[in-house]
Amino acid sequence: MDGADIEIINKCLEGDDSAFEELVTRYKRLIFNTSYRMLGSYEEAEDASQEAFIRMYRSLKRYDPQYKFSTWAVRITSNYCLDLLRKRKGDTVPIEEQYNLKDEGLTPEEEYVRHEKQQMVIKAVDSLPPKYKELIILFHNRGLSYSEIMEVTGESLTIVKNRLYRARQMLKDILKDMDKEGEKLWNAAK
16 A cells, blocks of 8 residues: 555544554554664564554544654654653663674774774663663664654753753763773773
């Protein structure tokens, strides 16, 4: 089924349940990737994606066509994932590598250092409070603009910019502390 998202949504609202399958097909990768980035687990991301689509289906009549469906869908997914993270009550959530960044031109030592730095950044992002982690993921991993992040989070532009700034500062401090700790361990091992 081809057509604009709003046409498909209208078919769903008219009772054509099979039309929703087209929306799932179009957005399953986006929803899964958003869930995976926020939850850090493949299995949890699969479950969260399914639940997010169920919630979208049940909320279709509240969809506002002035916004992109993808943005609305990411908002529902992010909110559901944030609820799951809150239920974990502060447990850390590892964010696993998404991309294979291996460069064949690197020596094994350089590859190891690159991998360690990448793991350090993942661990630092993972240690952020959920409201900051969400913005870092939406902006840097999902590539959303400020206005799209505003739509997803329901926050004002000022809050989005301030939280992103704070999140980056927190990451900078965390990484600096991790680097100092690594240096201490390195010197102690000599």
